[in-house]
Amino acid sequence: MHDNYCNNESNPSKETCCTKKPIELYVFIDPLCRNCWDFSASFKKFILEYGHYFSATFIPVSGYYTTKKLLEKNFNSLSFVWEKTARRSDILCDQDIWLDNKELYPYYSAIAIKAAELQGRHAGLNYLKKLQEYYFLMNKDITEKEVLIECAKEINIDVKEFIDDLNGPLSIKAFQCDLKITKEMLITEIPSVVFFSENIEEEGLKINGFESYQTYVKILQLMSKEKLTKRNLPDLLDYIKVNPFVTVNELCDVYEQSIQQIELYLKKMMLLRKVKKVIQNDTEFYQYIH
Incomplete structure (x- = not known):
């Protein structure tokens, strides 16, 4: 199932998402969702203690939380976001239109994450963290191009390359690919985590919503089929x-x-x-x- 998401054609990143680690995680988050912000602390601990067993790909499903809250929809379905984005597919593909179109809020922030990610998975993760800091701690409008560029400067990535990618088609295509993956994996809550083993014949295990830390550890233990060795936390x-x-x-x-x-x-x-x-x-x- 998950091998379809590890080729450069379906995910237009400058680095492959394939890895030699035995477990692959797909982490679905909304940068504007407070619950995802709280989830990040637990996931940081998970990476520190057990990150040697897995790699993680973050999928920004931007717009899920905000759209649901504004329209008072049922939080158990992402279908509205999928349909809304699908109807805007032509607009998203026309970069000259969407760059100045506030109606596309809040997709701009998710596309910016993909632009940063084109410089590497680590750069994308750092950019996501910085974006959340600007939104939750500084009350910044993370749909403003100037704010998005400032976040790129803060994490010391190539700003010129980031701006070029922000204005280019690859970031938009990568974001649309993320939405496709979200739909195909039947994600119904944010945050959610899907675990895949290195055996492509095995089905993935999905955790919908924010669960306890030990739940993620138990799933990792089950998927790895070996006794886990926990790393010491840093000072x-x-x-x-x-x-x-x-x-x-x-x-x-x-x-x-x-x-x-x-x-x-x-x-x-x-x-x-x-x-x-x-x-x-x-x-x-x-x-x-x-």
Whole structure:
């Protein structure tokens, strides 16, 4: 089933999505969905502890959350988004029209993710993280071209190449391919994760919605058919270094420590001037001081 998604023809990326790791994950998210933002912390822990067993391809289903919320549709179906995007297929293919067409909100952000991803899977993931920070923490309009370019500058990718790809057909085609994959895999909730083993004859296992961390571990164990070896988490300060905005709750979830333990650690780091507190939208975040 999943081998169809590992060729360059169906996924117009500059790097192949095939991998030698035994498990392939397809992670379906909406950059504008708060639940997906919360899910990212749990998935970061999953990658840190078990990422040596799998590779992950992120599929931005932009518009699912916003469209459903605005139209008060049933959250158990993505059919409206598929049909709406299909009707706009001709517009999406005509880049000169959609670049200045606000009616296409919020697809622009998803297309920008694909433009970043053309510089590599890691670049695409970093861009997604930065886009969510701009949206949830800074109240930025991530459908504005200037904001999207600023995000590219922040993660130090080739900005000129990003702009060229943002204005080119490959990013749009990649986004349309993602929507096709979403429909073919019968994704009904966001976020969702589909697990595939290296045996292409086996069916994938799908987790619809945001489940507990142990659920993902159990599925990985089942798919890998071997005893999993968990990697040690990085030092807490190293984690903060590579995650620009972290909350106490996120650190508690990732490191499985109490609020009191995490707060005590952060106070020590603040006294040592290695960490600072930042307040955004009435929420406390902590940042590493470079």
